[in-house]
Amino acid sequence: MPRPIAATIHMGALRHNLQRMREAAHGRTLWAVVKANAYGHGLLRAARAFEEADGLALIDLCDAQKVREYGWKKRILLLEGFFDETDIPLLEKFDIETIVHNRHMIELLKTNAPYKSLKVHIKINSGMNRLGFLPKEEEHIRKELCAIDGVEIMGVVTHFANAEPSYDQGKPATVSLQLQRMAQMGDKPSQLCMANSAATLWQKDVQGEAVRAGVALYGASPDANYTSEDLDIQPAMTLSANVLAIQNVPAGEAIGYGSRFVTKRDSRIAVVACGYADGYPRSTPDGTPTYVEGKIAPIAGAISMDMLTIDVTDIPEAQLGSEVELWGAHIPVNEVAKRCGTIGYELMCAIALRVPLVEDEQ
């Protein structure tokens, strides 16, 4: 029997969330972001669940090819662009759109011209300071790209550093500052695509013709101060594993490596078949909730590579073989993430290869 751990992927939830983001996008083109193996949910599975999206946006050209070969007929966009000259013919062959974010890429496009049709998006750096040209350069870049035989400009993209409503507006790189910078572009560009999930959900001032939704499609709120229910989205991943041992431990005993947790009373400790080698963070502190037999059981003791321990003293129903939800419908992934000092995104995409993804229709 395989080890009793699984990440269950809820197809109904993925479809529901897509519908929800469709509504939030108010008729704009909806790119479903499926980078990082669809935030850990499985690339081709996500492509299937998101068949109503207008396009898929991802990072890796190999993944883009996979999705094409699988039968995805609509648009595909590379969010970081191409990395090498040898990528360029593949973009045309598989009809994959790319962003262009630096001069080097323009030079490569020039050297390899002409094209039948090579679709590019101009990436603007409006304050994130990661990728892209400055707004005032846009006009020039556009002319330069237009002059390359066969290059088709599909639009202009930028990305927000802080589109969550909880972001402190006194700090740098607010949405309004980034919008002001975008307004420095000479002509208002056609086919503007700016919004991620957070901006699509909360930033009514962010306009444009298209949005790129990622995390919300997987049912996690982009802002940890809002729950999935607040946004009417459904968690699409449940990480669960079974109890493989129960220890009755007297008061004053330490549990696991480093003896971080010491029992204050006679305790029942359940050992669960999930560890940091499965993607459950080693940094998880004691007290982080898990869900077993309809009740909350706190993490008790450091997370091991293949196991973790929870306190089930108050949950006599928890027995050998009981299923434990580490995150999912009852334990928001953002809750676990917050306790570990990270975000739900990181936990979802860090699900390890050895954890089987099991598909569920709901």
Ligand SMILES: *Cc1c(COP(=O)(O)O)cnc(C)c1O
């Ligand atoms: C990942 C990513 C997105 C999606 O962001 P979410 O916060 O997951 O909605 C959108 N645009 C770009 C450029 C990205 O890299």
